[in-house]
Amino acid sequence: xxxxxxxxxxxxxxxxxxxxxxxxxxxxxxxxxxxxxxxxxxxxxxxxxxxxxxxxxxxxxxxxxxxxxxxxxxxxxxxxxxxxxxxxxxxxxxxxxxxxxxxxxxxxxxxxxxxxxxxxxxxxxxxxxxxxxxxxxxxxxxxxxxxxxxxxxxxxxxxxxxxxxxxxxxxxxxxxxxxxxxxxxxxxxxxxxxxxxxxxxxxxxxxxxxxxxxxxxxxxxxxxxxxxxxxxxxxxxxxxxxxxxxxxxxxxxxxxxxxxxxxxxxxxxxxxxxxxxxxxxxxxxxxxxxxxxxxxxxxxxxxxxxxxxxxxxxxxxxxxxxxxxxxxxxxxxxxxxxxxxxxxxxxxxxx
Amino acid sequence: xxxxxxxxxxxxxxxxxxxxxxxxxxxxxxxxxxxxxxxxxxxxxxxxxxxxxxxxxxxxxxxxxxxxxxxxxxxxxxxxxxxxxxxxxxxxxxxxxxxxxxxxxxxxxxxxxxxxxxxxxxxxxxxxxxxxxxxxxxxxxxxxxxxxxxxxxxxxxxxxxxxxxxxxxxxxxxxxxxxxxxxxxxxxxxxxxxxxxxxxxxxxxxxxxxxxxxxxxxxxxxxxxxxxxxxxxxxxxxxxxxxxxxxxxxxxxxxxxxxxxxxxxxxxxxxxxxxxxxxxxxxxxxxxxxxxx
Numbered sequence: 021x022x023x024x025x026x027x028x029x030x031x032x033x034x035x036x037x038x039x040x041x042x043x044x045x046x047x048x049x050x051x052x053x054x055x056x057x058x059x060x061x062x063x064x065x066x067x068x069x070x071x072x073x074x075x076x077x078x079x080x081x082x083x084x085x086x087x088x089x090x091x092x093x094x095x096x097x098x099x100x101x102x103x104x105x106x107x108x109x110x111x112x113x114x115x116x117x118x119x120x121x122x123x124x125x126x127x128x129x130x131x132x133x134x135x136x137x138x139x140x141x142x143x144x145x146x147x148x149x150x151x152x153x154x155x156x157x158x159x160x161x162x163x164x165x166x167x168x169x170x171x172x173x174x175x176x177x178x179x180x181x182x183x184x185x186x187x188x189x190x191x192x193x194x195x196x197x198x199x200x201x202x203x204x205x206x207x208x209x210x211x212x213x214x215x216x217x218x219x220x221x222x223x224x225x226x227x228x229x230x231x232x233x234x235x236x237x238x239x240x241x242x243x244x245x246x247x248x249x250x251x252x253x254x255x256x257x258x259x260x261x262x263x264x265x266x267x268x269x270x271x272x273x274x275x276x277x278x279x280x281x282x283x284x285x286x287x288x289x290x291x292x293x294x295x296x297x298x299x300x301x302x303x304x305x306x307x308x309x310x311x312x313x314x315x316x317x318x319x320x321x322x323x324x325x326x327x328x329x330x331x332x333x334x335x336x337x338x339x340x341x342x343x344x345x346x347x348x349x350x351x352x353x354x355x356x357x358x359x360x361x362x363x364x365x366x367x368x369x370x371x
Numbered sequence: 372x373x374x375x376x377x378x379x380x381x382x383x384x385x386x387x388x389x390x391x392x393x394x395x396x397x398x399x400x401x402x403x404x405x406x407x408x409x410x411x412x413x414x415x416x417x418x419x420x421x422x423x424x425x426x427x428x429x430x431x432x433x434x435x436x437x438x439x440x441x442x443x444x445x446x447x448x449x450x451x452x453x454x455x456x457x458x459x460x461x462x463x464x465x466x467x468x469x470x471x472x473x474x475x476x477x478x479x480x481x482x483x484x485x486x487x488x489x490x491x492x493x494x495x496x497x498x499x500x501x502x503x504x505x506x507x508x509x510x511x512x513x514x515x516x517x518x519x520x521x522x523x524x525x526x527x528x529x530x531x532x533x534x535x536x537x538x539x540x541x542x543x544x545x546x547x548x549x550x551x552x553x554x555x556x557x558x559x560x561x562x563x564x565x566x567x568x569x570x571x572x573x574x575x576x577x578x579x580x581x582x583x584x585x586x587x588x589x590x591x592x593x594x595x596x597x598x599x600x601x602x603x604x605x606x607x608x609x610x611x612x613x614x615x616x617x618x619x620x621x622x623x624x625x626x627x628x629x630x631x632x633x634x635x636x637x638x639x640x641x642x643x644x645x646x647x648x649x650x651x652x653x654x655x656x657x658x659x660x661x662x663x664x
Contacts, residue, residue: 072557092560105558109576119562122572166562176561 022048022083022173022206024069029078031064031230038064040230042078046208051200054210055217056227057253062210065227066176069208071095082173093122098167099176102183104159106151106166113138113147116165123170137169140199157188164196168203175200175207181216193219214254218242226250244358248365251292251358257322259292260332263362271357274328278306280354283369288362295322295333297356300340305349307332311342323348402639409636410439413629443633447618453634455607456614459525460594463610466529467593468586471540474533475585476578479544480570484556494545497538505535505598516603523605531599536592540585547581548574583652587645594642611638 024046031039039061046052054062067073069080071092080087087095098119107115116137120130138144141161151159160180167175180196181189197220200207211217217224218238226233226241226249234246245251251259264273266289271278278291300323307325315322321340324333334350342348359368379387407425408416414430424430428438435442447453482490512531516522551574559569575582594612601613609617615638618631 070557070561072560091565092557093563093565097561099558099561101554101558103552103554105552105554107555107559107573107577118559122559122563122568163558166558 023081024174024206024208025079025081026065026069027079027081029065029068029080030076031061031068031073032076038230039068042232044225044232044235046206048206049204051197051207051209051220051222053217053221053224054208054227055214055224055253056212056233058212060227061230062212062225062227063178066178066208066210069174070097070099070176096172097174097176098170098172100160100163100167100178100180102179104151104163104183106159106162108151111148111150112143112154112162112165115151115162116143116169119166119170125170133169137165140168140202141165141195156184157192160184160192161195164199168199168205171203171205173206175205177207177209179211180209181211182213189216196220215256218254226253228253244367245292246367248290248292248360251360255294257295257333259294259358260298260330261290261292261360262327262330262332263288263290264328265289266359271359275309276307276327276352278352278354278357281357281359282354283359285359285361285368289368290360290362290365292358292360293352293356296320296335298334298350298352300334300336301349301351303349305351307334307350307352308347310345311348313344314342323350325350405632406636406639409443409629409632410441411629412440412442416632417628443629444637446627447630447634447637451614451618451630453611453614453630453637456609456611456634457637459604459608460610460612462525463529463532463600464590464593466525467532467536468589470529470533471536471589472582472586474537475540475544475589476575476582478541480548480574482541482545483548484553494542497541501535501538501542505596508535509599509602513602522603523608525604525608528600528603528608528610531603532593532596535599536589539592540589543585543588544578544581547578547585551577580652583649587649590645591642 026042026044026046029039029042030037042061042065044052054065056062064073068075071087071090071094075088082095082097107118110118113134117130117134120133125133135144138147141164143158143161143165146154146158151162154162160183163180167177177196181192184192193216196209200220209216209220218241221238223235224238224241225235228249234241234250236244241250241254245254245259248261252261262273262276264271264276265287266272266281266283267286269279269281269283271281271289271291273291307327309325309327312324312326312331315324316338318338320338321336322333323336323340323342324331326332360366361368404425411425411428411431412434414434415424415428418424418430431440432438434440482493508531513522516527521527555573555577556566556569559573560566564572596610597612597616600610601616604610604613606617611634615631615634618627618634
């Protein structure tokens with residue numbers, strides 16, 4: 021089975037640790053997304069799975085084989101690179117056929133396999149062209165076609181959409197999702213774009229500074245962030261985070277007091293809530309402060325306040341209007357709040 | 372019609388054309404003059420009386436009955452056995468080019484893909500060796516070569532020429548390889564290539580213009596070398612350039628100088644053919660960066 025298992029995988033460059041103790045089981049046919057800011061070790065992790073980077077310590081298992089010491093070609097994977105990695109001297113057809121040719125697939129089958137892959141990525145009209153004569157999106161599809169032309173155990177995709185323009189990104193994203201669904205191949209996908217992660221993933225791994233911050237379904241990650249890093253990274257806008265103190269179920273910060281939090285903790289905490297969970301209210305809101313700015317998003321209006329040092333956003337109805345500086349109240353019921361320990365950043369249970 | 376922006380003032384045009392003309396005359400005239408003169412007798416081409424004799428060929432007509440004579444060529448090729456020098460040159464240049472390119476591509480690739488810091492120092496060392504006058508190497512080699520009794524043979528010269536040429540090929544190919552993104556190797560390896568297959572099937576085809584350009588420079592070095600070949604080869608193993616020099620130096624008798632002139636013209640031929648033949652690759656190699664995915 022195409023199961024991928026990483027056990028305590030670590031990558032160090034001298035004193036600098038790129039990836040620290042990465043352990044994860046990736047199920048057969050799963051679409052797993054590694055998400056994090058640049059330099060968080062997500063690409064390094066993928067490159068270690070591919071065999072392009074040596075593992076400093078730990079084990080990588082592909083099915084029942086330990087692949088640590090195998091060459092990339094012996095790992096039965098295929099990979100899509102951010103810069104596509106197409107062979108400029110070959111036509112689209114030859115590019116897609118290349119993996120078959122090198123792996124000595126019988127010549128009689130090659131043509132059918134190439135044509136099937138080309139059809140899947142909608143490139144049949146461009147087979148005679150060289151990569152230089154293709155647009156960015158088409159090049160990306162050639163790279164995809166080359167990855168799917170044989171049936172590898174695992175697909176690896178390293179930020180495949182980041183060189184495309186916004187509109188193309190959306191359609192190619194849907195195409196990748198559909199391809200993976202059709203081919204049912206275990207996929208590991210690296211991105212720094214949380215929308216890509218949310219839309220594509222069965223499970224998301226959020227990484228920061230070489231360590232896993234949280235593993236879970238997109239819903240888990242969004243609704244139950246494990247720490248302030250995940251809370252502040254996922255969502256657009258990210259979760260509002262306000263530092264303050266907690267005592268007897270009441271959270272207080274400069275200009276803000278929320279009662280009725282069902283928690284036994286006390287002390288310095290960070291309170292988080294999502295902009296769309298809070299509402300603008302006429303009176304009795306937990307926040308009553310001057311509007312710092314109002315942004316019209318089309319489907320909603322975003323009101324922001326300055327509370328303490330933090331910028332706090334609240335989503336209002338799309339026809340809501342307020343002047344900057346006007347005092348507006350926002351209701352933040354205890355039920356929508358997440359509590360994190362300020363010192364460690366970790367989520368505090370039962371908010 | 373040319374638009375306004377492209378039209379240039381007359382004085383500037385004249386200046387440009389004048390400059391090109393001057394350059395053309397200084398660069399091309401000696402060649403044309405030699406080519407023309409190689410078909411005359413010495414008394415014309417090196418005339419004391421009147422330089423116009425070289426153009427009109429007065430003495431040539433007196434001596435041979437025709438305005439053009441192949442006597443210089445005949446003397447050089449047949450009498451002085453210039454063809455032997457041609458064969459020697461062919462052996463030396465082909466070997467030097469093949470060996471330099473083999474080591475250069477493999478080494479340049481390794482240096483370009485290696486993440487270690489010592490690659491920088493290797494390249495700096497290569498640059499220093501390249502900058503040294505060729506004669507330094509030769510003088511150092513002479514004594515051991517005599518003692519080992521390998522002086523005078525073609526392989527010895529080939530090794531020395533490769534040693535002189537290698538730093539340059541390494542540098543040049545190294546920078547060509549650097550312009551090829553690493554992703555290309557990596558996708559080839561993921562697609563099922565070994566490191567060497569990736570190099571041979573993916574990188575070298577893309578690198579071709581660079582290899583041709585570097586090969587041409589190696590060829591020119593071996594072809595034109597005088598210092599090494601004149602000092603390390605016996606009379607019968609000499610290549611063209613020292614052979615021509617020996618025509619000028621020792622065979623000073625009447626008419627023999629024309630042998631040198633004829634040999635010089637013969638030696639120029641292959642260069643023109645080569646440049647014409649590889650022109651496209653050389654240009655794309657020199658303008659580099661031709662490797663955009």
